[in-house]
Amino acid sequence: MMSITPAASPAWQALQTHAKTMHQITLQDLFAHDEQRFDRFSLSLNGLLLDYSKNRITDETLQLLLNLAEATQLPQMREALFTGEAVNLTEGRAALHTALRDPRRDGAVGGDMTILPQIHAVLDQMQDCVQRIREGDWKGFTDEPITDVVNIGIGGSDLGPLMVCEALRPYAHPRLRMHFVSNIDAAHLLQALAGLKPQTTLFIIASKTFTTQETLTNAHSARRWFLEQGGQEEDIAKHFVAISTNPRAVSEFGIDPANRFGFWDWVGGRYSLWSAIGLSIAISVGMDRFRELLAGAHAMDQHFRKAPLARNMPVILGLLGVWYHNFLGATAHAVLPYDQPLHRLPAYLQQLDMESNGKSVDRQGRAVHYSTGPIIFGEPGTNGQHAFYQLIHQGSHLIPCDFLAPCQSHYPLGEHHEMLLANMLAQAEALMQGKTQEQVAHEMQEAGHSPAEIAALAPHRVFAGNRPSNTLLFPKLDPKTLGMLLALYEHKVFVQGVIWNINSFDQWGVELGKQLARQVLKDLRQDAPPSPHDASTQALIQTVRRYRQSS
Numbered sequence: 082m083m084s085i086t087p088a089a090s091p092a093w094q095a096l097q098t099h100a101k102t103m104h105q106i107t108l109q110d111l112f113a114h115d116e117q118r119f120d121r122f123s124l125s126l127n128g129l130l131l132d133y134s135k136n137r138i139t140d141e142t143l144q145l146l147l148n149l150a151e152a153t154q155l156p157q158m159r160e161a162l163f164t165g166e167a168v169n170l171t172e173g174r175a176a177l178h179t180a181l182r183d184p185r186r187d188g189a190v191g192g193d194m195t196i197l198p199q200i201h202a203v204l205d206q207m208q209d210c211v212q213r214i215r216e217g218d219w220k221g222f223t224d225e226p227i228t229d230v231v232n233i234g235i236g237g238s239d240l241g242p243l244m245v246c247e248a249l250r251p252y253a254h255p256r257l258r259m260h261f262v263s264n265i266d267a268a269h270l271l272q273a274l275a276g277l278k279p280q281t282t283l284f285i286i287a288s289k290t291f292t293t294q295e296t297l298t299n300a301h302s303a304r305r306w307f308l309e310q311g312g313q314e315e316d317i318a319k320h321f322v323a324i325s326t327n328p329r330a331v332s333e334f335g336i337d338p339a340n341r342f343g344f345w346d347w348v349g350g351r352y353s354l355w356s357a358i359g360l361s362i363a364i365s366v367g368m369d370r371f372r373e374l375l376a377g378a379h380a381m382d383q384h385f386r387k388a389p390l391a392r393n394m395p396v397i398l399g400l401l402g403v404w405y406h407n408f409l410g411a412t413a414h415a416v417l418p419y420d421q422p423l424h425r426l427p428a429y430l431q432q433l434d435m436e437s438n439g440k441s442v443d444r445q446g447r448a449v450h451y452s453t454g455p456i457i458f459g460e461p462g463t464n465g466q467h468a469f470y471q472l473i474h475q476g477s478h479l480i481p482c483d484f485l486a487p488c489q490s491h492y493p494l495g496e497h498h499e500m501l502l503a504n505m506l507a508q509a510e511a512l513m514q515g516k517t518q519e520q521v522a523h524e525m526q527e528a529g530h531s532p533a534e535i536a537a538l539a540p541h542r543v544f545a546g547n548r549p550s551n552t553l554l555f556p557k558l559d560p561k562t563l564g565m566l567l568a569l570y571e572h573k574v575f576v577q578g579v580i581w582n583i584n585s586f587d588q589w590g591v592e593l594g595k596q597l598a599r600q601v602l603k604d605l606r607q608d609a610p611p612s613p614h615d616a617s618t619q620a621l622i623q624t625v626r627r628y629r630q631s632s
């Protein structure tokens with residue numbers, strides 16, 4: 082464990098010095114003087130290609146970054162992760178999501194022989210349930226098969242399952258419609274329930290803690306809806322299942338213990354889609370596909386654990402992020418999937434990355450004086466191009482981008498997919514190459530513009546270029562590839578957390594707002610006695626009360 086802060090290490094200081102040189106060198110120069118650049122700065126694993134050559138790095142940059150990884154004990158921390166050490170220091174817990182995708186049914190995980198059998202017992206329980214639902218043997222209270230599955234959960238109990246169900250929709254069961262309700266806003270629940278029939282609907286209440294306000298409130302409202310629509314108390318067992326680490330709360334809610342799918346405190350919420358929290362995924366695409374998803378993640382786990390740091394995809398992606406955020410002044414990172422089925426990937430990665438690494442205290446409880454987790458944002462291509470790419474191309478921020486695309490689409494239609502891919506490759510090229518004032522002037526001249534017009538407009542049409550990106554290409558978005566991709570990002574986030582010496586596995590920053598909301602909820606009641614708030618909050622509460630009364 083680090084006793085000095087990473088920023089005080091010689092490796093960090095060497096990178097700071099090196100960054101001064103690299104500020105003078107452009108990507109265009111780097112490509113112009115190196116024909117082997119793609120070969121040296123690309124990696125592939127089971128068909129997943131990572132091209133990281135369009136980054137502002139040289140061999141020396143990478144070497145210095147690798148020195149930083151060694152200095153911050155990345156190899157030791159990686160082993161601690163896989164062997165179930167309590168890497169989540171503030172909660173005294175392991176983070177063993179990698180064990181969830183271990184295909185071995187028994188054997189030791191960090192000396193513990195009980196973990197793998199427990200994981201596989203739950204997978205078998207899931208398999209049984211999934212099979213019955215998919216084959217129509219799981220019957221509702223009128224003896225009809227289930228047609229609609231509503232996953233009620235939030236954060237890690239929603240984003241992962243929703244994103245994967247969307248991504249793997251080409252594999253979805255034709256009879257089963259999946260719905261996801263997360264927001265406390267009743268619009269979300271009521272819109273999902275509109276048109277559903279209680280007798281053919283299955284609710285999955287997904288909550289690690291089973292205490293989350295949004296999920297419990299939505300679950301109780303769903304139960305009320307079920308009873309109001311003709312279901313009886315004794316029918317609840319056929320229509321409600323729960324996924325939770327908290328058996329008592331599940332029973333108190335009234336769910337049959339046989340319908341509880343368990344997991345463990347060593348599975349973090351944002352790392353939980355591989356556990357029973359993935360039940361909605363398995364129902365939608367089948368247990369075989371779910372196991373393929375796990376196998377893809379396992380392949381990436383093996384690669385991360387065993388490949389040398391210099392040829393290790395998650396390590397490389399993590400180090401590149403550190404390079405930009407700590408040495409070249411970037412604060413954001415864009416994730417740009419050129420694949421509509423991956424449209425929820427940026428939202429999923431926002432939680433994975435920003436909840437994991439949005440920290441400003443290190444593992445020893447000291448304030449950090451360097452930048453940590455980036456702001457993650459993105460939209461599927463080509464939508465983003467017509468919205469925020471302007472800022473990425475010509476704005477004053479440096480925003481490294483990840484472009485992702487399958488080379489073949491599950492939805493072949495005319496030239497759509499070629500056009501989609503052409504757009505992605507062109508964007509990465511444009512960001513890097515840019516367009517000089519001379520090129521702009523020449524183009525404008527050719528198009529018949531007057532010298533006055535050229536003088537006035539050319540500066541606005543210049544692209545500085547030198548803007549970095551990674552490209553991830555794969556043959557097709559199948560479950561295995563998706564598993565690899567998601568584990569790649571999980572480990573990237575881990576690598577960065579280790580280098581920043583922060584705990585990537587807690588999330589205390591979400592607590593204060595929840596705590597204050599309890600008091601504000603009381604204060605919103607019309608007859609609530611005054612309670613101490615700042616003048617702004619007080620006035621807003623009064624306004625809400627007034628407006629609610631007048632409607």
Ligand SMILES: O=P(O)(O)OC[C@H]1O[C@H](O)[C@H](O)[C@@H](O)[C@@H]1O
Binds near residue numbers: 236288289436
């Ligand atoms: O699964 P649950 O216990 O309901 O938690 C749902 C979510 O809420 C919390 O506030 C955390 O910020 C998330 O990491 C978690 O995934």
